[in-house]
Amino acid sequence: MTSIGEQLSRDDLLAVVFESVREIMPTVEPARLRPELHLRDLGADSVDRVEIIVTVLDWLGLAEPLASFTDLSDIDAMVDLLYRRTRS
Amino acid sequence: MTIPAVGIEAMNVYAGVARIPVAEIFTGRGLDPSRLKNLMMTDKSVGLPCEDPVTNAVNAARPLIDQLPAADRGRIEVLVTSTESGVDFSKSVASYVHEYLGLSRRCRLIEVKQACYGATAAAQLAAGYLVSGMSHGAKVLVIATDISLVDDRSGYTEPAMGFGAAALLIGTEPRVLTLDLGAFGTYSYETMDSARPAPTFDVAAADRSLFTYLDCLDNCFRAYQDRVDSADFGQTFDYLAFHTPFAGMVRAAHRKMMRDHARGADSAADFEQRVGPSLYYPSRIGNLCSGSVYTALASVIDNAEIDDGARVGMYSYGSGCSSEFFSGVVDAASREAIREMRISERLDRRVTLQFDEYTRLLEGSLSCLVPDRNRTIDSEPFLPLYAKSGERQDLLMWTGTKDYHRTYDWISTPGGTDDD
Numbered sequence: 001m002t003s004i005g006e007q008l009s010r011d012d013l014l015a016v017v018f019e020s021v022r023e024i025m026p027t028v029e030p031a032r033l034r035p036e037l038h039l040r041d042l043g044a045d046s047v048d049r050v051e052i053i054v055t056v057l058d059w060l061g062l063a064e065p066l067a068s069f070t071d072l073s074d075i076d077a078m079v080d081l082l083y084r085r086t087r088s
Numbered sequence: 089m090t091i092p093a094v095g096i097e098a099m100n101v102y103a104g105v106a107r108i109p110v111a112e113i114f115t116g117r118g119l120d121p122s123r124l125k126n127l128m129m130t131d132k133s134v135g136l137p138c139e140d141p142v143t144n145a146v147n148a149a150r151p152l153i154d155q156l157p158a159a160d161r162g163r164i165e166v167l168v169t170s171t172e173s174g175v176d177f178s179k180s181v182a183s184y185v186h187e188y189l190g191l192s193r194r195c196r197l198i199e200v201k202q203a204c205y206g207a208t209a210a211a212q213l214a215a216g217y218l219v220s221g222m223s224h225g226a227k228v229l230v231i232a233t234d235i236s237l238v239d240d241r242s243g244y245t246e247p248a249m250g251f252g253a254a255a256l257l258i259g260t261e262p263r264v265l266t267l268d269l270g271a272f273g274t275y276s277y278e279t280m281d282s283a284r285p286a287p288t289f290d291v292a293a294a295d296r297s298l299f300t301y302l303d304c305l306d307n308c309f310r311a312y313q314d315r316v317d318s319a320d321f322g323q324t325f326d327y328l329a330f331h332t333p334f335a336g337m338v339r340a341a342h343r344k345m346m347r348d349h350a351r352g353a354d355s356a357a358d359f360e361q362r363v364g365p366s367l368y369y370p371s372r373i374g375n376l377c378s379g380s381v382y383t384a385l386a387s388v389i390d391n392a393e394i395d396d397g398a399r400v401g402m403y404s405y406g407s408g409c410s411s412e413f414f415s416g417v418v419d420a421a422s423r424e425a426i427r428e429m430r431i432s433e434r435l436d437r438r439v440t441l442q443f444d445e446y447t448r449l450l451e452g453s454l455s456c457l458v459p460d461r462n463r464t465i466d467s468e469p470f471l472p473l474y475a476k477s478g479e480r481q482d483l484l485m486w487t488g489t490k491d492y493h494r495t496y497d498w499i500s501t502p503g504g505t506d507d508d
Contacts, residue, residue, distance in 0.1 A: 045244070046294045047126040047340045050302065054344050066299035067279070 005060035005086035013060075013082045017075055020055040024048055035076040053078075060086060094215045094269065095262030095416055097227065098155070100429045101383050102148035103252035103373045104133040105477035107438040108446045113247040116443035117240055127248060128335035128367070132374035134441060135235055135251040137452030138467045138485040141173040142184040142494065145233035146484040148379075149255035151429060152229075153189050154481075156257075164257075166196045166214065166228040170206035170378045172284055173234045173457055174199065175494060185231065188484055188496060203282070204331055205406025207232035207256070207378035212412070214258040215267055227259040232379030235457070237290050239450055245292055248334040250374025254382040263425045265385065265400070265416040271319075273311025275304045276410035283407065287457035298337060301405045305330075305341055306348060308403065308413035322350030325401035325415060327392050328363050329384035332370035338363060338384075341403075365392035372435050378406065386426055388418070395420040437478040456486070464488040467499070474499055 005013065018033045021042060028042050039049045053069050056078075064085050072078050110129045114121050135144075153161060167189075169182040180199035200206045207230055214228035233253035238246040281300050282292035313319045330338045342363050346355040369387035370376075376383050381404045388400055397419040405411040441449070452465075465488045474483065487495045 043122070045123050045126050046298050047336050049295060050298055050340050050344070054347065058347055065303045067296065067303050070293070070296045070299055 005062065005082065008060075008086060010079055010083050013079045013086070014075070016059055017052075017056055017078060017082075020052050020059065023055055024051045035079065036074050038074050056082070062086065091219050091269065092260040093262055093266050094219050094260050095258070095267040096211075096256050096264040097259040097261050098152045098257040098425060099255065099264050099382060099386060100148050100151050101252065101254045101369065101373075101376070101379065101386050101431050102144060103250065103376070103435060103438070104135055104139065104144075105438055105474055105479060105483075106134040106136065106441050106449070107131040107372075108134055108441045108443070110247045112443050112446070116447070117246065119244060119247070123244060126336040127244070128339065129248065129371045129374065131372045132247060132249065133251040133438065134446055134449060135453050135456075136449060136470045136473060137456070138465050138470050138487070139235070139251075139453075140456045140486045140494075141169075141171050141175060141181050141233045141235055141253075142188070142496065143484045143486050144235065144251070144253035145169055145181060145185045145231040145255070146188045147481075148233065148253035149185070149189055149229060149231050151481060152255055152257050153191075155428070160227065162192050162194075163225055163227045164191055164195060164229050165223055165226040166198070166217070167191060168210040168214070168228065168230045169199045170201070170210050170230065170232045171199060171234055172201055172203055172206070172377055174201065175457060176459065176492075181233065184494060184496070191229075202378075202410050203406035203408050204375075204377045204380060205404050205410045205412065207254070208381065208404035208412050208414070209410070211256055211258055212272065212414070215269070218258065218260055219269065225260065227257055230256045230258055232256075232377065232382065234377040234379070235453070236374075237284070237288060237454060237457075239454060241289070244294070245290075248375055250376050252373060252376050252379065254376060254379030254386075256382060264389070264422045265418055268316075268399070268415045268417070271312065271316045272412055272414040273308040273313070273315065274410070274412045275307040275311060279407075279409050281407045281409060287459070288454060297333075297407060298340075300407070300409050301331075301333070301337065301411075302341055302344055304405055304409060304411035305345065305403055305413065308411050309345065309349065312413045320350075321345055321401075322353050322358070324399065325362065326398035327365060327388045327394075327400045328403075329366040329381060329388050329400050330363075330403040331381045331405045332367065332384050333375045333380070335367040335371045338367065369431065369435065378404070386429075386431055389422045389426045390432060394418050394423060434479070439473050439476045459492060460489055461492055462488070462490060467497070471499070
């Protein structure tokens with residue numbers, strides 16, 4: 001299945017993730033958004049993390065199981081996963 | 089052969105005699121208060137050191153048994169306890185429960201385990217048994233019963249875990265919930281999202297558990313749609329009652345399902361209308377494991393507009409994992425039946441504990457599943473709590489073990505002695 005994210009670069013995907021974080025957690029300072037952080041480091045609890053991931057998948061038109069996002073070490077690893085999935 | 093209607097004939101929730109405001113635990117444990125908004129809970133039930141899975145089960149089921157005519161009591165041909173709080177590797181909780189409920193000896197006893205899903209598996213298998221014609225007019229008593237093993241090691245799980253049991257009498261005169269026979273979707277696979285490796289602690293991976301719950305909900309509903317032509321998440325169900333680890337998780341689940349299956353609808357308004365009524369009791373009790381989805385159902389029946397008949401979509405999830413989306417119909421008779429159990433009133437009358445009282449009780453409760461050969465539990469210090477709770481029914485208390493045999497005693501509660 002092709003998705004809207006197929007043409008997106010890693011930087012584009014990172015921007016989608018950050019935009020989703022800002023949508024779910026509007027009080028997070030933009031300057032705090034860095035790829036080497038985990039969503040947890042930004043103050044996202046488990047419900048926030050679900051909402052952020054669902055928002056990202058929705059934006060990209062991806063039907064990826066949420067379980068795939070369980071053991072990711074940081075936002076960068078999330079972008080790696082999204083990059084692979086948008087091209088598979 | 090005409091297939092009879094089948095479902096829940098009677099149902100009760102027992103949620104202990106004590107509670108603590110969730111905010112007190114946040115303060116006492118130094119948890120981040122900003123997390124309260126996604127927890128969406130006010131209180132949690134707290135067990136006493138003289139309460140265990142057996143007493144919870146008996147105390148939940150006794151009102152159902154007491155109201156049954158003697159002839160109907162004799163038709164309870166299967167007793168199932170669903171628990172992840174077993175008291176022995178071989179001997180079932182059901183064997184004790186059978187004794188203290190005084191059920192017929194012509195009864196099958198069994199205990200099932202699949203984390204928070206076990207009771208739904210038992211109820212569905214019971215429904216199949218009852219409509220099969222194997223034993224016309226029989227009834228099956230399914231009791232979801234657990235205790236929680238959370239303390240300061242448990243982080244944000246501690247405020248979410250409740251204490252108690254839900255008892256369901258399954259039969260072919262389904263006054264409380266008529267199951268939509270054949271309308272279900274299941275989804276199961278092995279995963280390590282949470283478990284109880286020993287009798288004194290749980291392990292839980294918060295993200296994995298939440299993500300798996302949500303993935304399974306979507307897959308269960310798709311499987312339900314494969315069986316039920318034209319099933320529509322946004323339209324088919326008047327109300328939704330889900331397994332509720334904490335109310336905020338159900339809100340996240342609903343929002344995701346609306347995105348995936350009812351795009352364009354007003355998700356927030358739909359949540360208030362169709363999900364809100366299911367959360368009143370769970371948000372005051374905490375997670376009751378496999379009894380949680382039935383606590384949510386009782387909450388719908390007591391708090392939603394159902395008198396003209398309403399279809400309830402239900403989702404049961406148990407870590408490990410196995411899960412099911414199914415549905416049934418409730419109406420004014422359901423409300424009448426559930427109101428007889430006075431669940432809301434009994435929740436209100438639970439004694440409110442201070443944090444230091446709560447931690448003292450925990451010290452006595454956390455070893456309740458440890459198989460000591462001999463143990464005596466002094467119930468004396470807890471009698472004032474029972475009296476203060478205003479419980480009107482006689483309650484079973486755990487008094488200890490003698491050569492590994494658990495011992496119990498009834499306490500007659502005076503009822504209505506104190507408004508707390």
